Amino acid sequence: FIYGGAGIAISALWFALGADEPKSRDACFPEACELEEEAEATRRVDATKPVDESGVAGAMERAMERVREVPWSDMAVSRPVWALAAAHSASNFFLYFALSWLPTYFAYQFNLSTAGAASASQLPFVAAA
Numbered sequence: 001f002i003y004g005g006a007g008i009a010i011s012a013l014w015f016a017l018g019a020d021e022p023k024s025r026d027a028c029f030p031e032a033c034e035l036e037e038e039a040e041a042t043r044r045v046d047a048t049k050p051v052d053e054s055g056v057a058g059a060m061e062r063a064m065e066r067v068r069e070v071p072w073s074d075m076a077v078s079r080p081v082w083a084l085a086a087a088h089s090a091s092n093f094f095l096y097f098a099l100s101w102l103p104t105y106f107a108y109q110f111n112l113s114t115a116g117a118a119s120a121s122q123l124p125f126v127a128a129a
Contacts, residue, residue, distance in 0.1 A: 098124060 075081050098121065106117035 102121040102124075103114075103117040106112045106120045107114065110117075110120075112120060
């Protein structure tokens, strides 16, 4: 209940203080302002007129250009990125092992009942919290 209450309190603070849009263009990143202008332009499209294919193609080309600007090769050789990938893989391996095999292991190895094996399987997650 403590974590749930803390989450609700933080959410209430966020909705009260931080969820509004920037009041001026100075308060937002240039890319965010450009995206907001594009979104506003698409909201003003008249539904009775046919779609201009060049507009869609142009938007797609701009999106692909932004993807090309990402430094993929720098990320591929970055040690922190590889460390994050290794940590994520190890975490997932343990998570799926713990969720699928740990109760069975406790039941067979220590002759625990289903309830006992389930309780023992919770302990690593409780200790991690």
